Amino acid sequence: MAEKFDIHQLYEAKSREDVRAAYDRWAADYDEQIVEGGWEGPRLVVAAAAPHLDKASPILDAGAGSGLMGLALKAEGFTTVDALDPSAGMLAQARAKGIYRNTIEAFMGEPLDLADDSYQAVLASGVFTPGHAPPTSFDELIRIVRPGGVIAFTLRQDVPPEGFHEAMAAHEKAGRWTRVAQSAPWQSLARYEPEVFHEIWIWRVI
Numbered sequence: 001m002a003e004k005f006d007i008h009q010l011y012e013a014k015s016r017e018d019v020r021a022a023y024d025r026w027a028a029d030y031d032e033q034i035v036e037g038g039w040e041g042p043r044l045v046v047a048a049a050a051p052h053l054d055k056a057s058p059i060l061d062a063g064a065g066s067g068l069m070g071l072a073l074k075a076e077g078f079t080t081v082d083a084l085d086p087s088a089g090m091l092a093q094a095r096a097k098g099i100y101r102n103t104i105e106a107f108m109g110e111p112l113d114l115a116d117d118s119y120q121a122v123l124a125s126g127v128f129t130p131g132h133a134p135p136t137s138f139d140e141l142i143r144i145v146r147p148g149g150v151i152a153f154t155l156r157q158d159v160p161p162e163g164f165h166e167a168m169a170a171h172e173k174a175g176r177w178t179r180v181a182q183s184a185p186w187q188s189l190a191r192y193e194p195e196v197f198h199e200i201w202i203w204r205v206i
């Protein structure tokens with residue numbers, strides 16, 4: 001059995017390569033351990049975003065990890081979903097679920113080799129958290145989502161990661177997106193980190 005998944009180790013990760021390597025090590029046991037921890041981010045993001053989406057147009061699961069959001073999307077009848085994640089180990093788990101059209105090994109926060117306006121939505125669960133994808137990720141997500149499409153994601157509510165509220169407000173002020181919804185906070189990892197709360201944000205690209 002691989003070492004126990006411990007997201008605390010990553011909140012102060014020194015480099016993105018450390019993050020990638022840690023998820024590669026955790027990949028085989030991630031699903032069992034995160035579900036045991038009470039994590040419902042993927043299901044809740046899909047439930048919140050679904051009324052704004054059509055079932056067939058492409059969706060990007062950004063920071064897809066082992067593919068739990070893909071499972072939730074499939075259960076709701078979505079048919080065209082790609083997975084993006086820097087960890088080859090996590091993407092192998094995602095591919096094994098047989099849900100995704102494409103799997104893309106890449107870091108958000110870097111230029112993405114994806115065409116403008118190629119998705120109706122980007123959904124991200126558990127990725128905008130300390131030590132993971134930075135707030136500059138939004139620049140590329142806005143570029144690859146077609147006008148009228150949505151970007152929906154979880155964000156820490158108890159201790160919002162640095163720069164995210166500023167980045168959200170800056171894109172709103174610049175007329176790049178408009179706010180659709182901000183959920184009530186929920187205790188997201190009740191059994192591992194009872195102090196942690198997340199909320200779900202949904203933005204519509206202009």
Ligand SMILES: C[S@@+](CC[C@H](N)C(=O)[O-])C[C@H]1O[C@@H](n2cnc3c(N)ncnc32)[C@H](O)[C@@H]1O
Pocket residue numbers: 019020023034041042062063064065066067068069084085086087090106107108109124125126127131132133134
């Ligand atoms: C806590 S897991 C969440 C996985 C899945 N979305 C879920 O909710 O179960 C965080 C994932 O973010 C990925 N990740 C870390 N930094 C990233 C970045 N800069 N861009 C995209 N994904 C990143 C990790 O490899 C890992 O698979």
